[in-house]
Amino acid sequence: MSKLFTGAEIVFKCLEDQKVEYIFGYPGGAVLPIYDELKNHSSIKHILVRHEQGAGHAAEGYARSSGKPGVVLVTSGPGATNVVTALTDAYMDSVPLVCISGQVPTHLIGTDAFQECDTTGITRPCTKHNWLVKDVKDLSKIIHEAFRVATTGRPGPVLVDIPKDIQFAKVSYSKPKIEKKSNGKLHNKFIQNDIDELINLISKAKKPVIYTGGGVINSGPKASETLREFVRLIGFPITSTLQGLGAFPGDDNQFIGMLGMHGTYEANNAMHDCDLLINIGARFDDRITGKIDEFSPKSKKVHIDIDPSSINKIIKVDLAIVGDVNEVLKTVIKKINKKHNGFKASNKQNTSKWWEQIQKWRTKDSLGFINSEETIKPQHAVQRLYELTKDQDTFITTEVGQHQMWAAQHYKFNKPNRWMTSGGLGTMGYGLPAAVGVQIAHPDKLVIDIAGEASVLMTMQEMSTAVQYSLPIKIFILNNQYMGMVRQWQELLHEKNYSESYTEALPDFVKLAEAYGCKGIKAVNPDELDTKIKEMVDYDGPVIFDCQVDPNENCFPMIPSGKPHNQMILGPNDEKEKKITGKGKTLV
Amino acid sequence: MANPKSAYSIPTKKGKSDTHIFVVWVDNEAGVLARVVGLFSGRGYNIESLAVAEVDQTKNISRITIVTTGTPQVIDQIKLQLKKLVPVHKVADFKREDKKVIFKEMALLKVVGNKKKIEKCIKICKSFNPVILDKSKLSVVIQITALRREIDKMSKKLKPLGLISASRTGAIAMTRGAEIFK
Numbered sequence: 001m002s003k004l005f006t007g008a009e010i011v012f013k014c015l016e017d018q019k020v021e022y023i024f025g026y027p028g029g030a031v032l033p034i035y036d037e038l039k040n041h042s043s044i045k046h047i048l049v050r051h052e053q054g055a056g057h058a059a060e061g062y063a064r065s066s067g068k069p070g071v072v073l074v075t076s077g078p079g080a081t082n083v084v085t086a087l088t089d090a091y092m093d094s095v096p097l098v099c100i101s102g103q104v105p106t107h108l109i110g111t112d113a114f115q116e117c118d119t120t121g122i123t124r125p126c127t128k129h130n131w132l133v134k135d136v137k138d139l140s141k142i143i144h145e146a147f148r149v150a151t152t153g154r155p156g157p158v159l160v161d162i163p164k165d166i167q168f169a170k171v172s173y174s175k176p177k178i179e180k181k182s183n184g185k186l187h188n189k190f191i192q193n194d195i196d197e198l199i200n201l202i203s204k205a206k207k208p209v210i211y212t213g214g215g216v217i218n219s220g221p222k223a224s225e226t227l228r229e230f231v232r233l234i235g236f237p238i239t240s241t242l243q244g245l246g247a248f249p250g251d252d253n254q255f256i257g258m259l260g261m262h263g264t265y266e267a268n269n270a271m272h273d274c275d276l277l278i279n280i281g282a283r284f285d286d287r288i289t290g291k292i293d294e295f296s297p298k299s300k301k302v303h304i305d306i307d308p309s310s311i312n313k314i315i316k317v318d319l320a321i322v323g324d325v326n327e328v329l330k331t332v333i334k335k336i337n338k339k340h341n342g343f344k345a346s347n348k349q350n351t352s353k354w355w356e357q358i359q360k361w362r363t364k365d366s367l368g369f370i371n372s373e374e375t376i377k378p379q380h381a382v383q384r385l386y387e388l389t390k391d392q393d394t395f396i397t398t399e400v401g402q403h404q405m406w407a408a409q410h411y412k413f414n415k416p417n418r419w420m421t422s423g424g425l426g427t428m429g430y431g432l433p434a435a436v437g438v439q440i441a442h443p444d445k446l447v448i449d450i451a452g453e454a455s456v457l458m459t460m461q462e463m464s465t466a467v468q469y470s471l472p473i474k475i476f477i478l479n480n481q482y483m484g485m486v487r488q489w490q491e492l493l494h495e496k497n498y499s500e501s502y503t504e505a506l507p508d509f510v511k512l513a514e515a516y517g518c519k520g521i522k523a524v525n526p527d528e529l530d531t532k533i534k535e536m537v538d539y540d541g542p543v544i545f546d547c548q549v550d551p552n553e554n555c556f557p558m559i560p561s562g563k564p565h566n567q568m569i570l571g572p573n574d575e576k577e578k579k580i581t582g583k584g585k586t587l588v
Numbered sequence: 589m590a591n592p593k594s595a596y597s598i599p600t601k602k603g604k605s606d607t608h609i610f611v612v613w614v615d616n617e618a619g620v621l622a623r624v625v626g627l628f629s630g631r632g633y634n635i636e637s638l639a640v641a642e643v644d645q646t647k648n649i650s651r652i653t654i655v656t657t658g659t660p661q662v663i664d665q666i667k668l669q670l671k672k673l674v675p676v677h678k679v680a681d682f683k684r685e686d687k688k689v690i691f692k693e694m695a696l697l698k699v700v701g702n703k704k705k706i707e708k709c710i711k712i713c714k715s716f717n718p719v720i721l722d723k724s725k726l727s728v729v730i731q732i733t734a735l736r737r738e739i740d741k742m743s744k745k746l747k748p749l750g751l752i753s754a755s756r757t758g759a760i761a762m763t764r765g766a767e768i769f770k
Binding site for chain 2: 120121124125128129132134149286289290291292293307308309311312313316489493561562
């Protein structure tokens, strides 16, 4: 008879077979057997967080920056409910997470036992799938299945709920059959005709634009390389969603900036006026489309996505290609090179007028702002941070709000997996724990959380985690004392009634840093900014940087609610030129 | 609305809604119905009726039949979202007007009244395969199988004749002819 293992041992055997190196977690009554087993498995390191939400976001940061699934371990009841925000966040942004939660013993389920909650019930709508393990014989099968579900197709979070008696129960273990890497082929449902049709549309387009999203990042670093080859081959302008930044170099001339609510003038106008729109791994989110009826009215639309349910969900498309981005693009490139002689000059002629138009839009300099010598402008702070860190391989996380948009607009990403931000759910408090996870995955790299002072206070406790594991994360707070994005909306839509968006009694961030045992730096004047940023970057250890910025700055450009892409509000530069009359601030 | 005070866009025009019948083959496991039903409630789709039962004991497969209404785009979404659920094997969707598919609902009707009224009730039910499941001096329980709207009509007709209780299943569906849905 084969050797018997406890459920807790099985959990670790599965994690080992899945080549898991790090678990982010927090112990508690219902997972104690698993925690007891931890000491016998030296290849797996546990990172103790300070709150389960932090564990979830840290695992997200780990997963997004490394391409490997993040693993979370929490206890029953409050442990599980605390991780729900992170699971929902991962679900919205397609991040592969495997969450293992403890549960009260099987015979107590349904009795309102201490720290009991219906974990699988609560997490059902925010996971790709979840399991309650009722028999230890199913445990290993379920955990391996959980990893498979989390990492294949459109990635996402899964949860395995393990009652305490199952963790003690004994069973034999057999290694999983190593499945041949299918390379997502299982999800490729396109046929050659689709590819031919796409190439046909490409060859005819006069005003094309490529719109890429997080799907390119999720398809792996190779997909970004393939995308670059594809875009250079056909010479089209390319814009990206918030999640797709980094797939194509941000400083490349063909890149026309981020699109959407706070996207560039050229990107949004190109989306509106184009005659061919190629969506690669994005999902027509409402922050991107603006008013649906008037979204890109004159274009043929192509959508390449691994998730069939993303196609025609919001915007009806003319050509749908269901498949892995990398596979689809590789097939297209091959065909173009073989049959069409790489398009050579023909495409450039077709689109030369379009490029002229884009150059005209570019001269608007929609990301411009009026800099100041007295106060630090937040955009200026991000630009300086970029200039002073662009020479090294820097990983950026963010919280949610104005600072997030300024980071997306002014920090230029040249590689995939370097940009971790909560886009779908918009979770304030994401960035700090995510930075912890990123630093775990990349111990020698520079990891910066571009934060807002309100967001960062939501998960500030994780500084303690960073200090415990000597993670030199840099928390760069654009401190404007307001929930800036809330304040901006109140200014634009609610007659400047700044209801509850100002934070009184903010902590002294320098002292707070010192209390956690890390370094605190404060910058107030534009003159001192560069030196202080350098001081932060050079410091070997975690830093909280309190960058006191102009509290009244708004994030522009902006598509107001319910408006199409070509009616953007531009920034104060535009006001200064007194161009805006009559119709108010909207530009047509 | 010129200036909607919202960070979201205003709703756009809705297309015409149609009634569709979804047939979903799922693993018969704990929570699977909650997953399917939760998908509908969570995404704001409505359920007109629902019928579930295990249909294959060896393969452990249940068949869920859901009647719903929606625009073509919504119907498409429902289908694709259902297919994404891990325990779902296949999803079929039929328009209610589809002539190639049989839809049936069953109803149990209890009528209390004198002999004359009961006789009249049974007569009215004649075209819907009535089966008398129980009969006493004062009452009768009739089983009928019919379309939803036919049962609606029957209920209305039988009310004045002493219908005091009606129990109905959701619709179930089967394609006509030798083919099965793959």
